[in-house]
Amino acid sequence: MEHRIDRIKKQLHAQSYKLTPQREATVRVLLEREEDHLSAENVFLLVKEKAPEIGLATVYRTLELLSELKIVDKINFGDGVSRYDLRKEGAEHFHHHLVCIECGSVEEIVDDLLEDVEKIVQDDWGFQVKDHRLTFHGICKQCQKAAVKTST
Amino acid sequence: MEHRIDRIKKQLHAQSYKLTPQREATVRVLLEREEDHLSAENVFLLVKEKAPEIGLATVYRTLELLSELKIVDKINFGDGVSRYDLRKEGAEHFHHHLVCIECGSVEEIVDDLLEDVEKIVQDDWGFQVKDHRLTFHGICKQCQKAAVKTST
């Protein structure tokens, strides 16, 4: 964990930003809850436990900054709230998501499934791809099982 | 155009909703601006030209309804506004988007590029895919050309 904080600190310094205590607390929360997809509000509440004096606007600003530096990705599942997701270390690309329409759970797929598709977009449409967002909506394993049980 | 309005009318009636004048005006705007990706506000202003007495909330409600009936797709490019996009006739799936990070233009890809990927998700992750959203961020043809010109 300290290692990753250090790296992020360097990334900030490289652009002459500081890793203030508030920013560090925010990053720590993101690291601790890496599997989750926290909204700004979520992050704020969690950071508040570590650093009660922090303001919501600071969290927003920090997330925005981290987003610009590509340390986190800002995602939107269409529920009116932005969510913030640490980029995996060394991940060039955004990872994909599986959103369950039954229970709302969100799974991540880190594999890059889109190499072929990107090639098509590049070659056939002349569009130079920099990044992508892919979300599948459907029914997760658990909910499929539950459905089978109920129907018997 | 009248043909498509008729079809939408039937889709509404099938769920015992009515095609009120306000709803019709809204649908007409969506049809006329099919290539665009209008926000609710955009739609509202355009509908107001046809039917000045319409209220913003009605537009929101209509778009929500059309969205539930899968007549339009509600999309979000991460700029804090929902956009509404008519489904192509007969299109089972959501279409994909190419968003230019230079000029902000949005192109559509109607082909289904994801059949193989969906199969992987289904087989390897046990996730039953119902729909997907795929957006590429990058540089469009026009901006690529412009960049070449500038750099010479």
Added chain:
DNA sequence: ATTTATATTTATAATAATTATAATATAAGT
């Protein structure tokens, strides 16, 4: 054609997420 029940709209207020502002505090470099 009238009545009745239901669906829809309008106008307005409320909410929720996010961003801007001004005053204050902090950190880094001299």
Added chain:
DNA sequence: ACTTATATTATAATTATTATAAATATAAAT
């Protein structure tokens, strides 16, 4: 320690969206 630029806090403002209640329109049944 002092200066300067940057960041934070607390608060207000903005923006998008949703809820509410009263009024209106519509369709079905008489």
